Amino acid sequence: MAEEQTVSLVDVLEENEELEEEASAVLAGSDSDLCSYPQGYVKRQALYACSTCTPKGGEPAGVCLACSYKCHEGHELFELYTKRNFRCDCGNRKFTELQCKLFPEKDELNTQNKYSQNFFGVYCTCSRPYPDPDDQVEDEMIQCVVCEDWLHGRHLGVVVPDGVELQEMICESCMNNNSFLWTYTAHLSVPAAAVEVKGEPNTNVPKEEEKGDDVMEPSCKRSREEAEPGCRLKELQEIGQKRVQSGAVFWPSAWRSKLCSCNTCKERLSAAGLSFLLDESDTVLAYENKGKSSEQRHQGPDPLMSALDNLNRVQQLEIIHGYNDMKTELKDFLQRFAAEGKVVTSEDIRQFFEQQQSRKRRRDDGRFYSP
Template sequence: MSEEDNTDITTNVTNEIREDSLDESDAVTLTLNEVLELEDELIENTAAVLGAANDKTCSYIEGYLKRQALYSCLTCIPEAKNDAEKGAGICLACSYHCHDGHDLVELYTKRNFRCDCGNSKFPNLECNLYNEKNEVNELNSYNQNFTGMYCVCHRPYPDPEDPVPDEMIQCIICEDWYHTRHLGTEVPSNNFAEMICESCVTKHEFLLHYDEFGLKQFPHAAEESKAEEKDPLSLDDENTEESTTEEKEELTSYCKKPVDKSQKVCAKFWVDVNWRKALCTCDECLKTYENEDVAFLLDSEDPVHLYEEKGKAKAKEIVENHDRTFMNSLNRVQLVDCIAGYNDLKEHLAEYLKKFAESKKIVREEDIREFFDGMNARKKQRVDVPHFCR
């Protein structure tokens, strides 16, 4: 490892542990364990949102993707700041290759969207990655997020004028983000899988028939269990098979939506990740979902957490393949030196930082620089070849 490499590592480490402040001379207030946790969280969150996205090819050629990371460019379309319908969504690759250095709004992920870059919404821009696009993506939908605004308070996030620290939660139907204090109801103390805002609950009345905190036991589980017990494929008698098939069809057409209806119209939090399976799929309910444009609730691939898991898995695979390719490119001597150097760095860094973790002391920039200065000194001692006169 060269001195330049060590300097880069030092910079990266110190940047991770330095707090944002007006006075850069302020002492760092993070412990070593907190630094490691924040770094792991940063890597995981980045992989969750972007890990499954292609950063070199415009996603337009893939059509309307079920879910993808998107951005809104306020440099190319400044009028979008005041009108969401004039806004446009661009994919990850176009944000790099067509809008580098622009004022971009990160939209996290959106469902059933096709990249707008270079179409009629951008009168003065052509897509550098794919220019054979339709003038308009008619199935795309736009909300206030494309203007850089969120929640019922219609404010940016983070909001420099908001002194109250607050988390934001995304509604799985309208996909807008809401401050927890603006949801109109108490956020459950236990973990929840998904949230639907009050506005969407009001708009989609059928949701009032389902348990407010996510059904822990599906209302039609008993009927499904009985249907499985009467599996026609396990019966030999033709008459019995026909009878059982008719019973199954009758069960399928029977509405399983709970009769009771909540009188409290507010944001709903769903505890069970499988709560969507509780939704009735009879003909009448299916027609309701289609008419109200929420049929995606029945799509097993729609939930954000599944998209995130796929992104994490892909990112992990890329890293592992990259490491494997790098290791295979080394000859035996280089490989042994590389492994020895890594183990040496790991051993000494762990030993050096152990005292900070045990005493719960903060790690300062000068501490990290001191460590790498010491490593450089040790390296020079090992590689300096003495010269002898003969």
């Protein structure tokens, strides 16, 4: 008889802890109780778009985490993950029939907010929803650090390198719009091989003629010849080493610190709206780490983990069985909300656990016994 595969309670709890950390990474950096509007254009925060209040064809709008809970309960929301330099729109002029419950005194519009197709629930160069019910291909979505759109790995024009979660990506369109960035690719970027996906032409990305290193942005006030002495960008241009200028570009950890920060380059980045590239704390990884640290400070030591040493094997197996039953039922419960695009509220969770408590205890003949 084959030996029954077992799993320890520690394994179960560690797996659950990983899932909680992923959620904390995005949500713990944002306040779930207070509208972020008084903070102005927040450096980075978790955002949502409400298709119930601002349907496709209307004006795009984004709401903060707290407003998604308190003002848009039961609405169809699109999760936008995080966006930079955004001010909560909830209840402003774009919401004709809704007033923000948390901070109603808002300006009519947030003129510095930037919007994209994401605010209507579509992503990538293929402009499809995520998850896409008509797409049977398993493919990860990767966010461009410049336009902050999410793109399918197969639509990037390059083979996605290993360890992509530790890197940042700039899509081909953003690279071409800021052609001076190509100068850095041969020296700073992760080597990538071009990829051709048959049967899926990427028709939404205009093919531009290859731009040389001498091409600068029209808004730049100084020419290459007038660049300051010691300009790293100019030094790299003079080396002349090039990489094929096509496809998305992946950048390794800490690549931003190696960009030139002379006055000329700062002006160029500012004119292109890319000053944030000189700020390493702007990265999603930095935001996630901050969220995890904040969550850990609030939680303190886990009393359940601390009590494990005091449980015998019978007690541990009993807890594992009950925990796995509860986790399966909770997953099914939450999937119903995900399928309907609804936000899970604290009241929904309370009702779930009330239903759990009202169920009968397991029958005695179903208990586990130690060998």
